[in-house]
Amino acid sequence: MTEPAYPRLGPDELEDQARRFAQDAVAAYKREKARARELEEALDTLQTAYLETIRSLAFVVEAKDAYTGQHLERCRVYGVALMRALGIHDDYPDAQYGFLLHDSGKVGVPERILGKPGPLTAAEWRVMRxxxxxxYQMVASIPFLKNAGEIVRSHHEMFDGSGYPAGLKREEIPLPARVFSVVDAFDAMTTDRPYRAALPLEHAAAELTKMAGTQFDPDVVAAFVPLCEQLRIEPTG
Ligand SMILES: [Fe+2]
Structure with a gap:
């Protein structure tokens, strides 16, 4: 069998070919880099759009629930800062959406219960709960809101298992939901309510510490207490 006759390249031709190959590689690299930048910009735009959409949805619920004011946005800001302090922010990129949407299921609760001035009856509590x-059913079916859905579902669970809907305890409660419970309670305590004035910050921090281990995850409280002084956003409503 004879070898196929490949043309033999001289040194000049080889050098030429190598140069062309290098030029092609540089051009391909530049194209990919430009494409990566475009993708990054598109992702940024998309993330902003997601956040705005979710904010709008959350604000619809907030408008229905009279007392909350800027509660949702403060919970989001406090929650994100606390997730960063705990070093878990990047593990749960959609947690901030869950903070905003935690009460979105209240669209399914009649207004006569949500806005009832007096205490709820046992039957009304069953509806509220x-x-x-x-x-969770509204949020969790959206693929990029998986963790957010877990926060929505577990935002009334308590560390000692006495919460609802599932009575989960300790690490059974998703960590971002344990984070949310702390910032939610902190904001509720440090905001004026129709029935009491806002508590001073130190008082609220002391309350959180008192309830660490029962209502709240003690590690989460320990990370939040030194943070809350710097985080304070003046309530606007
Ligand atoms: Fe709730």
């Missing part, structure tokens, strides 16, 4: 699961 459906809101984490209603919210």
């Amino acid at each position: 459906t809101h984490p699961l209603i919210g």
Whole structure:
């Protein structure tokens, strides 16, 4: 069998070919880099659009629930800062959406219950306590909101297992939901309510510490207490 007759390249031709190959590689690299930058910009735009969409949805619920004011946005800001302090922010990129949407299931609770001035009856409480699961069903089917859905479902669970809807305890409760419980309670305590004035910050921090281990994850409280002084956003409503 004879070898196929490949043309033999001289040194000049080889050098020429190598140069062309290098030029092609540089051009391909530049194209890929430009494409990566475009993708990054598109992702940024998309993330901003997601956040705005979710904010709008959350504000619809907030408008229905009279007392909350800027509560949602403060919870988001405090929650994100606390996730960073705990070093878990990058593990749960959609947690901030869950902070905003935690009460979205309240769209399924009649206004006569949500806005009832007096205490709720046992039957009304049963209806009110459906809101984490209603919210979970709304949110969790959206693929990029998986962790957010877990926060919505578990935002009324308590560390000692006495919460609802599932009575989860300790690490059974998703960590971002344990983070949310702390910032939610902190904001509720440091904001004026129709029935009491806002508590001073130190008082609120002391309350959180008192409830560490029962209502709240003690590690999360320990990370939040030194943070809360710097985080304070003046309530606007
Ligand atoms: Fe709730």
